[in-house]
Amino acid sequence: MKLSPLQKARYQYVPKLPGMLRGGISEICVNEGEATKSVADQEKIKALFPNTYGKKEITFQKGKNTAVAKKQVVGVILSGGQAPGGHNVICGLYDALKATNKDNVLYGFKGGPSGLVEDDFVVFDDEFINRFRNTGGFDIIGSGRTKLETEEQFKIATEVCKKHGITAIVIIGGDDSNTNAAVLAEYFAAHKTGVSVIGCPKTIDGDLKNDDIEISFGFDTATKTYSELIGNIERDCNSAKKYWHFVKVMGRSASHVALECALETQPNICLISEEVAAKKMSLSQIANDIADSVCARAQKGWNFGVAIIPEGVVEFVPEFSKLIAEINDLLAGNKADAFNKLANWNEKYAFIEKGLSKESMQVFAILPQSIQQQLFLERDPHGNVQVSLIESEKLFSALVKDVLAERKKKGLYNGKFSPLHHFFGYEGRCAFPSNFDADYCYSLGYNACMLIQYGYNGYLSKVSNLSKPAENWVAGGMPITKMMNIERRHGEDKPVIRKALVELDGAPFKFFEAHRKEWSENTCYLYPGAIQYYGPTEVCDVITRTLALEKGLVEE
Numbered sequence: 001m002k003l004s005p006l007q008k009a010r011y012q013y014v015p016k017l018p019g020m021l022r023g024g025i026s027e028i029c030v031n032e033g034e035a036t037k038s039v040a041d042q043e044k045i046k047a048l049f050p051n052t053y054g055k056k057e058i059t060f061q062k063g064k065n066t067a068v069a070k071k072q073v074v075g076v077i078l079s080g081g082q083a084p085g086g087h088n089v090i091c092g093l094y095d096a097l098k099a100t101n102k103d104n105v106l107y108g109f110k111g112g113p114s115g116l117v118e119d120d121f122v123v124f125d126d127e128f129i130n131r132f133r134n135t136g137g138f139d140i141i142g143s144g145r146t147k148l149e150t151e152e153q154f155k156i157a158t159e160v161c162k163k164h165g166i167t168a169i170v171i172i173g174g175d176d177s178n179t180n181a182a183v184l185a186e187y188f189a190a191h192k193t194g195v196s197v198i199g200c201p202k203t204i205d206g207d208l209k210n211d212d213i214e215i216s217f218g219f220d221t222a223t224k225t226y227s228e229l230i231g232n233i234e235r236d237c238n239s240a241k242k243y244w245h246f247v248k249v250m251g252r253s254a255s256h257v258a259l260e261c262a263l264e265t266q267p268n269i270c271l272i273s274e275e276v277a278a279k280k281m282s283l284s285q286i287a288n289d290i291a292d293s294v295c296a297r298a299q300k301g302w303n304f305g306v307a308i309i310p311e312g313v314v315e316f317v318p319e320f321s322k323l324i325a326e327i328n329d330l331l332a333g334n335k336a337d338a339f340n341k342l343a344n345w346n347e348k349y350a351f352i353e354k355g356l357s358k359e360s361m362q363v364f365a366i367l368p369q370s371i372q373q374q375l376f377l378e379r380d381p382h383g384n385v386q387v388s389l390i391e392s393e394k395l396f397s398a399l400v401k402d403v404l405a406e407r408k409k410k411g412l413y414n415g416k417f418s419p420l421h422h423f424f425g426y427e428g429r430c431a432f433p434s435n436f437d438a439d440y441c442y443s444l445g446y447n448a449c450m451l452i453q454y455g456y457n458g459y460l461s462k463v464s465n466l467s468k469p470a471e472n473w474v475a476g477g478m479p480i481t482k483m484m485n486i487e488r489r490h491g492e493d494k495p496v497i498r499k500a501l502v503e504l505d506g507a508p509f510k511f512f513e514a515h516r517k518e519w520s521e522n523t524c525y526l527y528p529g530a531i532q533y534y535g536p537t538e539v540c541d542v543i544t545r546t547l548a549l550e551k552g553l554v555e556e
């Protein structure tokens with residue numbers, strides 16, 4: 001196989017482990033902390049997880065291991081969207097298993113959680129693993145979004161584990177996948193299968209974090225990749241001085257990605273979905289705010305700028321969510337057939353006008369026609385509007401254009417507005433992991449093996465103190481149930497891991513809020529450049545601005 005020079009070099013990179021995990025299992029012992037309770041709804045979560053609730057947090061430390069390192073057969077699953085570093089979690093897990101006992105076996109279930117119930121697997125060996133060290137992507141075994149949640153699936157999973165003599169399953173996934181990991185762990189415990197389940201926190205969206213989990217893996221690399229691209233666009237735009245760039249970045253719910261990119265690049269505008277929801281902002285309000293920046297800059301002769309739009313923002317605009325809910329109702333069941341049979345867009349428009357409330361029709365009416373049609377054409381298998389497909393970067397630039405036209409008529413604006421659109425998502429999900437993600441992921445996998453070896457079940461592999469050099473990172477485990485609460489999902493109360501949205505009183509948002517006026521009217525662009533893999537530590541191992549601000553490490 002032909003390899004790029006960087007790929008060859010990355011094969012040789014030796015990821016850094018936390019000091020306490022260096023030296024092998026015989027030198028690692030456990031420090032048990034306090035018993036835990038869930039973040040909310042304690043009684044309900046306890047009742048649903050009688051075997052795995054309330055367990056103690058644990059930290060590994062240097063010391064004599066008195067536990068017997070019994071032979072382990074482990075199955076690993078990648079779940080959900082790709083995130084840089086997934087391969088290294090598997091490499092770390094594999095290396096730790098082999099270092100503990102060369103007879104240990106690692107199965108990789110293919111194509112996501114469905115691989116477990118379909119018994120579709122590979123068995124890893126050195127040759128196989130070595131081809132994926134420090135590389136991006138999930139192609140080592142593939143991933144998927146099938147949920148493991150039914151009794152039937154759990155029974156099959158138990159059978160598959162029994163068949164291969166599997167003693168533990170490691171699930172690498174986001175909040176939903178780790179919620180399912182907790183449910184599976186409870187099932188295995190309740191049925192005395194002897195199989196344990198360990199989760200690893202993954203998602204470029206950065207919304208699986210809390211007091212214990214400082215960051216989900218992949219966020220570091222993905223945001224650095226987008227920030228490089230946004231910085232390049234800023235430089236182009238500051239050179240050509242003729243375009244307004246509307247850049248949508250991934251992040252289905254939370255705006256951590258958008259916020260981090262804004263902190264890295266200091267664009268003129270960055271929307272934060274959580275703020276939009278908190279302030280109950282309307283589409284016109286948002287468009288007016290962006291137009292204010294366009295006008296202020298035009299007055300200085302700058303008919304250019306950059307606006308970052310988080311992928312999920314429209315769902316946070318209350319009037320837009322109401323519109324979506326009404327459209328879903330309007331087309332529910334076989335009403336969609338009647339709609340689809342209408343001959344042309346005019347007839348369809350009349351049907352929509354009749355079916356929507358006055359307020360929602362007002363919102364619908366201001367949307368560009370391409371977006372209006374998108375809302376009715378592209379629906380998911382349940383017939384619901386696929387909000388994630390809405391081209392919000394185009395939506396906002398079109399709305400801003402209308403506002404500017406109005407202002408022009410009133411003599412309030414006399415600039416030129418030429419928007420260009422971008423969507424950065426897939427560009428960053430499989431990038432070569434930064435040194436941070438390469439080290440963090442390898443450590444998460446290595447640590448997962450230690451949790452298995454010590455017999456923990458229903459725990460999340462936890463590596464913290466991440467703003468310090470890897471030597472000082474702290475490895476341990478946290479019961480997944482600690483992160484859970486009860487939420488309404490599809491009309492039912494469900495125990496789920498609480499999603500971490502951007503906190504409006506948190507340091508990263510506060511920093512952004514304090515500077516955004518200056519950034520919007522002036523040209524304060526920062527050019528972070530490409531991720532560096534080799535060179536000075538302060539360049540290669542730099543952490544995200546979000547983490548640095550959360551840890552109080554950023555000075556004004």
Ligand code: FBP
Nearest residue numbers: 080081174202203204205250251252
């Ligand atoms: P996870 O939550 O599974 O990590 O995925 C997040 C994400 O990357 C989002 O940012 C994006 O909206 C979504 O995946 C896209 O998913 P798909 O790969 O199915 O297009």
